[in-house]
Amino acid sequence: MARLLLRKISTMEPIASSSAIDFPQEFVKFLNEAHSPYHTVHVMKRQLLENGFKELQESKTWARSLHADGKYFVTRNNSSIIAFSVGGKFSPGNPIAIIGGHTDSPTLRVKPISKRTNEKYSQVGVECYGGGIWHSWFDSDLSVAGRVFVKTADGGSEAKLVDLKRPLLKIPTLAIHLDREVNQKFEFNKETQLLPVSGMADLDLSDKKKAVDDEPFSSLKSIVQRHNEDFLDLIAQKLDLKSVSEIEDFELILYDFAASTLGGVRDEFVFSGRLDNLTSCFTGLHGLLLSSDESLAAETGIRLLACFDHEEVGSSSAQGADSNFLPNIIERLSSAVSYTTTDDKLKGKNFLLETYAKSFFLSSDVAHAVHPNYAGKHESQHKPVIGAGPVIKINANQRYMTNSPGLVLLKKVADSANVPLQLFVAANNSPCGSTIGPILASKTGIRTLDIGNPILSMHSIRETGGSADLKYQIDLFKEFLKQYSVLSEKINV
C-alpha cells in the first residue's frame, strides 16, 4: 500500500566510479574551500546538487516532494546537513543505513566586541572554540572565514559566506631571548596571550572616526564601534558592499592560511587543519554519491549521511547531534506516506519505531594513529597506523558504541569491499575521547559503531592524515550503504 503512494521517478545521473576519482587531490581541494562549517555545508550542497540531489526545507511539507528512488538533502543553520537517497522499493518502517560525522573543528572565533589596541598594535579579540592544541596556533599565518548578515534593499537581512583568504592575523610567540625556558615549558594565558595582532593602529584616527553621536538609537553598539574598522572594510570589499554600515553582524572564525596539501616522500600524508572531522564529511559524501547509482532502484531502505555542527563543544545545540535534527528527519522519512493518507498518527509512530529498531549508524570520526615518538601512549596491541585503513573504536565504558554485532556486520561489509580495518582501544591509564555515536545511540536506540581514519596531532592547527585511507573509507561507506538493508536481516542478535 505504502509503496504505491511513493511515486517512482528516475533521478539517476551518471556518477564516476570510485576508481576514476583521485580522492587525495579531491580532499585537498575540499579542505582548501571548507574553512568554516558554513563553507563545508556549502561545498557539500554544491556537490549533492551536481549529482542530482534535491534540496528540501524543514519548514515546508515534504508530502509531495519525497519519491522512491529519489535523492535529497536538508540543512539546518547552514552548518549541519543531512543527505539521503530513498530506495526504489522503500516502504515506511524499513531500515536506514546512516553515516554520521561533524562539520566543526576547534578554532578561534572573533568575539562580539573584538576591537583591541595595545602598544599601537591593533588586535582582534577571539574566543576559544572546542579543545584545540592552542600552542600550535602561535606563529601561524591566520585568515578569517564565516558568515555575515548584510542589509538587503527591502529592509531585511541575508546571510552571505565570506572568506577573506589573506594572511591577516598572527599570534606571535615571544622571542627566545625574552623567555629562555620556552623549550622546557611553554605556558600562556588564553585570554591575554592568545590574542592575534591584525596590524598597526592608525596613529591619527581623527579623519576616520565615525560620527557615532549622530546615529539613530540602536539597542547594541554599532558594528563599527565593536570591531576594528580596517577589518570590517575588508569584509565589505569582499562582499561588494557600499559601506561597512551594511554589515549587521557575523560569525567569523580563524583558520590557518597555509593551504592544505599532500606531503611525505610518497605523498602518503595529508597535511591540513580540520582533518577532524572533514575527513568523515568528505568520505561520507563520496560514499553516499557513489552508492546512489543504479542499485538504488532495487533498494528497500534509505541511505543517509548526517554531518552536524558543534561536536567539538558537546553537540548540545539546535543543529548539533544532540538536537532533534536527525530524529525529525527520520520521523519524516519513516512516516512520510502516512501523512499523505488518512492513516492516524499512531500508525506513523509505529513506522518510526520499526525504522529505529532496524537501522544502523556508523559514527565516523578520526582516530588516534600511533605516534612514532610517543608510541608508549597507545595500548600495546592496539596501535593503528596511517595508511592501513579505517579504525574501529571500542570502549568498554561506552565512550564508543561498537559492540560485537556491529563488528560482525562491518567485517562482512569490509570483506566484500576489500578494505582493511584496524582496531583501537584506549589504554587503561589513558583518557579516552568520545564521538556523536553515544549521543545519537542513546537518543534513538539505533545500533551504532564508531569508526574513523587514523590521524596524528588531533586538534592541532595542522594535523597529519593518510592519503590511502581516504579511498578505503569511501569504499567501506559505499559498500555499507549499498549492502546494509540485505545484511541486516542476516545478523541475529
Ligand SMILES: [Zn+2]
Ligand atoms: Zn572529531
